[in-house]
Each structure stands twice: as structure tokens, then as C-alpha cells.
Amino acid sequence: xxxxxxxxxxxxxxxxxxxxxxxxxxxxxxxxxxxxxxxxxxxxxxxxxxxxxxxxxxxxxxxxxxxxxxxxxxxxxxxxxxxxxxxxxxxxxxxxxxxxxxxxxxxxxxxxxxxxxxxxxxxxxxxxxxxxxxxxxxxxxxxxxxxxxxxxxxxxxxxxxxxxxxxxxxxxxxxxxxxxxxxxxxxxxxxxxxxxxxxxxxxxxxxxxxxxxxxxxxxxxxxxxxxxxxxxxxxxxxxxxxxxxxxxxxxxxxxxxxxxxxxxxxxxxxxxxxxxxxxxxxxxxxxxxxxxxxxxxxxxxxxxxxxxx
Amino acid sequence: xxxxxxxxxxxxxxxxxxxxxxxxxxxxxxxxxxxxxxxxxxxxxxxxxxxxxxxxxxxxxxxxxxxxxxxxxxxxxxxxxxxxxxxxxxxxxxxxxxxxxxxxxxxxxxxxxxxxxxxxxxxxxxxxxxxxxxxxxxxxxxxxxxxxxxxxxxxxxxxxxxxxxxxxxxxxxxxxxxxxxxxxxxxxxxxxxxxxxxxxxxxxxxxxxxxxxxxxxxxxxxxxxxxxxxxxxxxxxxxxxxxxxxxxxxxxxxxxxxxxxxxxxxxxxxxxxxxxxxxxxxxxxxxxxxxxxxxxxxxxxxxxxxxxxxxxxxxxxxxxxxxxxxxxxxxxxxxxxxxxxxxxxxxxxxxxxxxxxxxxxxxxxxxxxxxxxxxxxxxxxxxxxxxxxxxxxxxxxxxxxxxxxxxxxxxxxxxxxxxxxxxxxx
Ligand SMILES: [Zn+2]
Numbered sequence: 061x062x063x064x065x066x067x068x069x070x071x072x073x074x075x076x077x078x079x080x081x082x083x084x085x086x087x088x089x090x091x092x093x094x095x096x097x098x099x100x101x102x103x104x105x106x107x108x109x110x111x112x113x114x115x116x117x118x119x120x121x122x123x124x125x126x127x128x129x130x131x132x133x134x135x136x137x138x139x140x141x142x143x144x145x146x147x148x149x150x151x152x153x154x155x156x157x158x159x160x161x162x163x164x165x166x167x168x169x170x171x172x173x174x175x176x177x178x179x180x181x182x183x184x185x186x187x188x189x190x191x192x193x194x195x196x197x198x199x200x201x202x203x204x205x206x207x208x209x210x211x212x213x214x215x216x217x218x219x220x221x222x223x224x225x226x227x228x229x230x231x232x233x234x235x236x237x238x239x240x241x242x243x244x245x246x247x248x249x250x251x252x253x254x255x256x257x258x259x260x261x262x263x264x265x266x267x268x269x270x271x272x273x274x275x276x277x278x279x280x281x282x283x284x285x286x287x288x289x290x291x292x293x294x295x296x297x298x299x300x301x302x303x304x305x306x307x308x309x310x311x312x313x314x315x316x317x318x319x320x321x322x323x324x325x326x327x328x329x330x331x332x333x334x335x336x337x338x339x340x341x342x343x344x345x346x347x348x349x350x351x352x353x354x355x356x357x358x359x360x361x362x363x364x365x366x367x368x369x
Numbered sequence: 370x371x372x373x374x375x376x377x378x379x380x381x382x383x384x385x386x387x388x389x390x391x392x393x394x395x396x397x398x399x400x401x402x403x404x405x406x407x408x409x410x411x412x413x414x415x416x417x418x419x420x421x422x423x424x425x426x427x428x429x430x431x432x433x434x435x436x437x438x439x440x441x442x443x444x445x446x447x448x449x450x451x452x453x454x455x456x457x458x459x460x461x462x463x464x465x466x467x468x469x470x471x472x473x474x475x476x477x478x479x480x481x482x483x484x485x486x487x488x489x490x491x492x493x494x495x496x497x498x499x500x501x502x503x504x505x506x507x508x509x510x511x512x513x514x515x516x517x518x519x520x521x522x523x524x525x526x527x528x529x530x531x532x533x534x535x536x537x538x539x540x541x542x543x544x545x546x547x548x549x550x551x552x553x554x555x556x557x558x559x560x561x562x563x564x565x566x567x568x569x570x571x572x573x574x575x576x577x578x579x580x581x582x583x584x585x586x587x588x589x590x591x592x593x594x595x596x597x598x599x600x601x602x603x604x605x606x607x608x609x610x611x612x613x614x615x616x617x618x619x620x621x622x623x624x625x626x627x628x629x630x631x632x633x634x635x636x637x638x639x640x641x642x643x644x645x646x647x648x649x650x651x652x653x654x655x656x657x658x659x660x661x662x663x664x665x666x667x668x669x670x671x672x673x674x675x676x677x678x679x680x681x682x683x684x685x686x687x688x689x690x691x692x693x694x695x696x697x698x699x700x701x702x703x704x705x706x707x708x709x710x711x712x713x714x715x716x717x718x719x720x721x722x723x724x725x726x727x728x729x730x731x732x733x734x735x736x737x738x739x740x741x742x743x744x745x746x747x748x749x750x751x752x753x754x755x756x757x758x759x760x761x762x763x764x765x766x767x768x769x770x771x772x773x774x775x776x777x778x779x780x781x782x783x784x785x786x787x788x789x790x791x792x793x794x795x
Binding site for chain 1: 566569571572573575687688690691
């Protein structure tokens with residue numbers, strides 16, 4: 061196993077081989093969840109700081125469990141939304157973190173580029189757990205791993221990203237990752253929620269979900285920030301839900317074995333009809349389990365294999 | 370004609386070597402250089418064959434005083450101007466407090482004459498609206514009398530079309546030109562980079578190029594309707610260039626400026642969240658750069674300005690979206706323009722027009738035309754002196770330029786304003 065990276069900032073840092081290395085390792089770690097004692101000593105004595113400057117219970121808990129299953133110590137550093145708005149200086153926060161000498165830092169931040177910024181200042185491994193609209197590489201890896209577990213191969217597969225693409229770091233990272241894996245990609249959203257340069261992305265673009273869903277093997281529903289309607293991007297949440305929510309009629313058009321994903325947290329009834337989120341086609345809970353396994357794999361790789369600066 | 374008091378020898382002007390004789394701050398004679406000529410008692414500067422340029426005029430700088438002297442103050446800004454080859458600079462009103470009344474203008478002029486009594490000279494631009502709020506007109510007569518040479522809401526574009534129209538009309542009373550920051554603030558929607566490939570890749574809110582063109586269109590319509598000139602600040606897009614070209618053909622009284630950074634760099638400079646390249650309007654596409662270059666050489670864009678916007682290092686050392694907009698420009702403007710001459714995009718005549726003759730006529734400032742009677746504002750520029758931009762070499766407190774660490778060709782050797790040496794490189 062070879063891991064040449066000091067940081068995970070975006071999917072573009074990774075080669076297809078790197079991605080498969082993560083998947084292989086994640087497969088081994090996923091199995092641990094079914095043991096009576098869910099702990100291995102691999103990272104004993106390592107410390108991982110979880111710096112979540114934007115609230116996220118789900119991702120933070122996932123990293124926390126992943127680190128603890130490998131016996132690393134975790135330290136949480138919260139930064140409330142309000143102190144950020146007061147212009148708290150991220151450099152000072154970074155230097156404070158540096159003084160604690162962590163082995164790895166997991167960062168979630170509202171500002172695009174925050175992870176990259178910290179990686180320039182800190183001497184530890186930096187793992188981006190989501191920055192602004194920019195990137196969410198561990199989410200993309202877990203989405204990939206999840207489908208890797210149910211599909212024999214990524215070739216000839218079509219994945220649709222349905223929902224707010226423009227403001228989604230998940231969409232950006234998923235597109236990069238699945239493109240590297242050879243998956244055919246589609247995106248579908250109202251034009252107001254598609255980025256201006258979407259024609260340069262390696263995706264087929266749709267504004268009509270009926271066309272977009274036809275024949276796809278998997279659909280990743282993306283969360284709609286409910287305040288989008290206030291900024292003139294949508295007439296109403298109701299109309300959005302009526303047209304763009306994943307609903308049984310749309311599933312009729314897909315491959316019969318279609319898989320449904322959602323990075324969570326879900327707005328049931330807005331981007332996905334509640335019954336579908338709980339259906340047998342849904343991988344939403346597998347995504348959560350896959351998240352822990354993938355993050356264990358990443359922490360393992362970074363803390364034992366990565367080159368030290 | 371007065372007897373010469375001093376001379377600049379061996380300077381290159383229009384492909385000839387000349388000796389320039391100066392008295393009482395003005396040129397009294399210009400003769401072919403003659404090393405054997407005995408200048409006896411005269412105070413002489415030897416240009417050693419370097420280029421002589423008229424003193425440059427920067428119609429758009431931000432000097433931060435009063436209010437944010439840690440970024441720049443009038444003394445350091447004027448020092449950067451001297452070192453950059455400028456004899457006159459115009460400073461925008463977005464200080465704290467805003468320059469919307471005589472005491473602020475007078476304070477700035479006092480600081481300038483106290484620290485740089487012999488130049489470069491400062492010409493404040495008064496606010497278009499009180500506090501730059503875009504709600505009430507500032508007192509234009511008061512500002513003119515205190516020494517302002519133009520009016521602008523630069524930094525905070527006026528969204529209210531009615532108020533903007535009234536401002537343009539009222540400005541004719543004191544006779545001050547209006548400079549407009551061309552950005553439809555509703556349409557630019559907090560974009561921090563050009564909308565498109567870069568905003569997509571970096572996950573940053575994008576500013577559409579047509580947010581600028583929309584305001585340009587408005588200003589053209591207002592200028593045509595009122596038949597009153599409006600000057601359009603820091604143009605950065607092809608759409609704007611096309612609108613301005615057509616308006617000029619139709620005889621609409623608009624003029625326009627752009628900055629060296631829009632002629633040299635495109636949005637790719639921002640990759641890696643490079644905050645040194647964060648500027649408003651944002652760096653655009655290569656296509657926009659090419660369109661602007663053509664517009665500048667053809668005179669569609671009338672003048673060059675620096676939009677000198679100094680910031681402290683710690684402010685630029687931040688995640689991209691949180692860093693302030695602006696490039697520090699006075700120290701490097703001429704060397705950057707020189708690179709356009711080396712690339713044969715501009716000629717030396719264009720340089721003199723864009724940086725000196727045209728801004729002087731637009732804002733009624735004195736200009737050196739290298740003939741008897743002209744003010745002796747002379748920039749001695751050595752095109753062969755290449756240098757690597759380093760923080761310690763910039764006189765401005767703002768070290769925020771994407772050319773930091775880059776090698777530039779051509780450097781100001783000395784600067785004379787009204788016959789006095791205000792800067793000489795050791
Ligand atoms: Zn401006």
C-alpha cells in the first residue's frame with residue numbers, strides 16, 4: 061500500500077489508484093463494525109483534531125468514531141457560527157491548533173479554500189471535511205465506496221446528481237470522483253441552481269428530471285438549502301418539490317435495480333419523497349456506515365503511510 | 370524666457386538624446402544632447418541615455434488616510450507615487466471618514482503638502498453621495514472649493530439610477546467630472562471572482578461579467594440623455610468594451626479607464642485561492658484581457674490607472690472569500706506597462722497618452738509635453754534595468770501584488786516634479 065499525500069483537500073489530489081486503495085482498505089475496516097470488539101490499535105498514540113467551524117453532527121461523529129475505532133485520540137474544537145461572523149481570524153485559530161501538535165486535522169468550514177489555507181500553515185495532515193461550496197472529498201469517497209459495494213464495476217454505469225448543483229460541494233467532489241472512476245454522469249436542477257460553467261463539466265446537463273432519470277443506475281439527491289427561495293433562485297419550495305423531488309413516478313424511468321443516495325441531512329418531502337428514502341432501493345444508511353469505514357481508511361493511510369514533511 | 374537653473378542631460382525623448390533645460394519648475398529649452406556642452410554652474414542630472422517620460426498621472430488610487438493608515442497613509446502613498454514615476458495622483462473618497470466634506474479634503478491636502486511639499490501632488494476625489502451611502506448628494510461646490518478635482522462613489526456603486534442622474538447633472542455646477550464604479554451591485558451579488566470556470570472550480574460565488582456591462586449601459590444612456598460626460602472606472606470585460614466603442618462612435622460623451630492588471634492577468638491567477646489576485650472587478654478571462662488590450666491601443670479605453678488598493682499582509686493572509694479586494698499598484702505600474710510595450714501591444718507614444726496626456730486633459734491637470742513652457746515633470750525610466758519585485762523595494766505599505774517575486778523589465782531611475790528631484794534610485 062502506497063500513500064504519497066500529505067493532505068486531502070479535494071478529489072483532484074487523488075488518482076484512480078488512490079481511490080481504489082481507499083476502497084480496498086475501507087472494505088477491510090467495514091468488516092470491523094460487525095465484530096464484538098470494534099477497536100484496533102493501529103493509531104494508538106496519534107491525536108486527531110476535529111475542527112468543525114460549521115455545524116455538522118453527522119460528519120463529525122463519523123470521523124470521531126473512525127478515529128476511535130483505530131485507537132487514536134480525538135479532540136474537538138468547535139467554533140460557533142457567530143464568532144466566525146465577527147471576523148474571527150482563521151490564522152490565529154490555525155496557530156493555536158498547531159501549538160497543540162496534532163497528527164491530523166479534520167476541518168469543516170463555511171469558507172471555500174479554508175482547508176487549503178490551513179494546509180499551508182500547519183505541519184500535520186489536513187483532511188477537508190467540507191469547505192464552503194468547494195469540496196467534500198470524503199463524502200465523494202464514501203459515495204463511491206457505497207456503490208462499489210453494490211456494483212461489480214463502474215463501467216457502463218450512469219449516476220444522476222439531482223438538486224442544487226451550484227451551491228453543492230458534494231456535487232463538485234462527486235463529479236470529480238465518479239468521472240475518475242469512469243461513471244457516466246448526469247446533473248439535473250433548475251437552471252438557477254446550475255453553475256454558469258456547467259458546460260465545461262464532464263456531465264450531461266438536464267433541467268427536466270423526467271429526461272434526466274431515464275435509464276440511470278443511481279441517483280444522488282442533493283440537499284436544498286431552504287433559504288434559496290429567498291434569494292430569488294426559486295419561486296417556492298412547493299414548486300421545487302413538485303418538479304424536482306425524487307418521487308416514484310421518476311423511478312419508473314430508471315434501471316430497475318436503481319440505487320438512491322442522499323448525503324444527508326434530508327429534507328423529506330423537498331428533495332426526496334419520504335417513502336423512497338426508506339425504501340429497499342435506498343442506500344442512505346449504507347452511506348453512513350460506508351462513511352465510517354472510508355474515514356478509518358483515510359486516517360490510517362494519512363497517519364501511517366503519508367510522507368512526513 | 371528665464372535663464373536655466375538646472376538640466377537633465379542625455380535623456381532619450383522620441384528616439385533622440387536630448388538635454389532638457391529647466392527654470393522655475395518649467396522646461397525652458399530642449400536641445401540635442403551634446404556631451405561637450407559646458408553647463409558650468411547648472412545643477413545637472415545625467416540620465417545616461419535612459420528614457421524621459423512625462424510625469425505620469427494616476428486618476429484612481431486609494432490612499433486609506435484618514436482612517437486606515439495601517440494599510441497606507443498619504444506620505445507612504447505619495448512616496449510610492451514618486452518611486453513609480455507619477456507626478457500627480459487622484460485619491461478616491463472611500464476613506465474613514467469618507468471624503469464628503471471640505472474638512473476631509475483639506476486634511477488630505479494638508480498632509481500631502483506637509484510630507485511632499487514639492488510633489489508628487491495629491492488631488493482628492495470627492496464623494497458622490499454623503500458617506501458613499503448612495504442616498505443623498507454630497508456638497509459638490511464645497512468639495513470643489515476645498516480642492517477636489519472629480520467626484521465618485523468608487524468602492525460602492527450607486528444603484529439608484531435617479532440619484533445617479535441627479536449627481537451627474539449637479540456636478541456640472543462646480544464643473545467636476547463624475548467617475549463611476551461600473552458594477553450593478555444587485556447583479557454582482559457578492560461575487561468574489563469572475564463567474565464561470567474559476568467560480569465553479571473554487572466553489573466561490575461568482576461575479577458575472579455583465580454586472581459591469583449593465584452599469585456601463587446605464588451610464589452610457591445617462592450620458593447620452595443628459596449630454597454630460599461620465600468617466601467609467603476600471604473597465605474589465607469585453608462586453609463593456611463593445612458598449613463603450615459603440616457609444617463613442619455615436620458621439621456619447623463617455624470616457625473609460627482600465628488598469629495594468631486587467632491587461633496582463635486573467636482569472637487563472639486566482640487558482641489556489643491566491644488572495645493577492647483578488648480584486649474588484651475580478652480578474653476576467655483571457656478573452657477579456659485580449660479585448661481590453663485592443664481597446665487600449667485603439668483609444669476606446671482612454672486612460673490607464675492603477676486602482677492602487679493597498680492592504681496589510683495579515684488581511685490578505687486569509688481564506689479567499691474573507692480577504693479584501695485590491696492590488697497595490699503605484700510602485701509597479703510603469704514596469705508592468707513596459708511589459709506591454711516589450712510585447713508590442715503598446716508603443717511609447719501610447720504610454721505617454723494613456724498615463725499622462727489623456728488623464729491630464731480629462732481632469733484638467735498640468736502635463737509635460739516636452740516643449741518650452743511645459744511643467745518639468747519628468748520621469749527618468751531605464752528600460753534595461755530589470756528587477757525582482759520584493760516587499761522591501763515597494764514604498765507603498767501595501768505589498769499586495771500578484772507580481773511579488775516576479776521579474777519585471779524596466780524601472781524608474783529618478784523622478785522630477787516641477788524641476789525638483791523627488792526620487793532618485795541609489
Ligand atoms: Zn472601484
